[in-house]
Amino acid sequence: MRLSEIRDLLACEVFSAEDQLNREAKHGCASDLMSDVLAFSRAGAVLLTGLVNVHTVQTAYIAEINCIVFVRGKRPDESVIAVAKEKKISLLGSSYSMYEACGILYQHGLTSTMQCALNHTSPKRA
Amino acid sequence: MGKPFSHSFIVEGRNFVQAGTASTKIKTMLKELGIDGGVVRRVAIATYEAEMNIVMYANSGTVVLEVTPEVVRLNVNDRGPGISDIDLAMQEGYSTATPEMREMGFGAGMGLPNIKKNADDLRIKSTVGEGTNLEITFRIN
Numbered sequence: 001m002r003l004s005e006i007r008d009l010l011a012c013e014v015f016s017a018e019d020q021l022n023r024e025a026k027h028g029c030a031s032d033l034m035s036d037v038l039a040f041s042r043a044g045a046v047l048l049t050g051l052v053n054v055h056t057v058q059t060a061y062i063a064e065i066n067c068i069v070f071v072r073g074k075r076p077d078e079s080v081i082a083v084a085k086e087k088k089i090s091l092l093g094s095s096y097s098m099y100e101a102c103g104i105l106y107q108h109g110l111t112s113t114m115q116c117a118l119n120h121t122s123p124k125r126a
Numbered sequence: 127m128g129k130p131f132s133h134s135f136i137v138e139g140r141n142f143v144q145a146g147t148a149s150t151k152i153k154t155m156l157k158e159l160g161i162d163g164g165v166v167r168r169v170a171i172a173t174y175e176a177e178m179n180i181v182m183y184a185n186s187g188t189v190v191l192e193v194t195p196e197v198v199r200l201n202v203n204d205r206g207p208g209i210s211d212i213d214l215a216m217q218e219g220y221s222t223a224t225p226e227m228r229e230m231g232f233g234a235g236m237g238l239p240n241i242k243k244n245a246d247d248l249r250i251k252s253t254v255g256e257g258t259n260l261e262i263t264f265r266i267n
Contacts, residue, residue, distance in 0.1 A: 034230075038240055039240045039243070058174070063167070087150075
């Protein structure tokens with residue numbers, strides 16, 4: 001799915017790399033936990049998240065995710081946008097909730113990037 | 127690539143503003159060296175996890191990158207609390223992260239297991255009260 005289609009489906013505002021929206025997203029992933037994005041995503045995904053900080057952009061760069069959609073109306077600040085511009089990562093913002101945004105993209109054929117073991121056990125805390 | 131290549135980076139503990147800088151530089155360097163994209167992604171993810179562990183838990187640390195025609199190797203050394211039970215720390219979901227770390231999207235207990243998943247070899251040495259050393263190797267071919 002083209003990033004421009006994601007922008008249109010989720011009625012997004014574009015914060016960076018608007019000229020790169022002709023790129024394709026191969027899959028979708030959604031998380032506020034960057035640890036999980038690093039562990040379970042694949043290259044070429046779009047990331048939906050409510051976490052608006054520079055680590056989200058760094059994580060995307062490391063994991064070869066070239067588009068982030070901030071959900072629930074979250075807006076990145078200028079320092080986050082500057083890093084995204086430098087890394088050519090398209091930052092989009094949508095008013096939809098995470099659940100709704102995922103549902104819309106899934107309904108239009110964008111499948112999940114997350115490769116999770118079905119027998120994943122509950123986390124333990126120290 | 128031809129000649130062996132090496133570069134070292136200093137990572138400051140608790141400096142969340144600079145966190146990720148070494149990893150992003152390493153990723154760019156490996157791309158410039160013409161290393162296979164799949165290997166670059168695995169190294170970048172493992173480096174980022176290791177760098178975030180230094181930032182979150184240690185006072186200071188270094189990341190040394192070595193590239194030969196056969197392997198990419200990372201030597202990550204920190205001065206910090208060390209790990210008392212390495213087997214437990216290797217379990218997905220086990221974490222000693224603070225709420226501040228979790229607010230930034232980290233501390234889910236995936237760091238060391240994810241380094242192991244992405245590496246071809248991982249050796250961990252740790253002394254409680256002194257620090258931790260990771261030697262992480264990735265085969266290029």
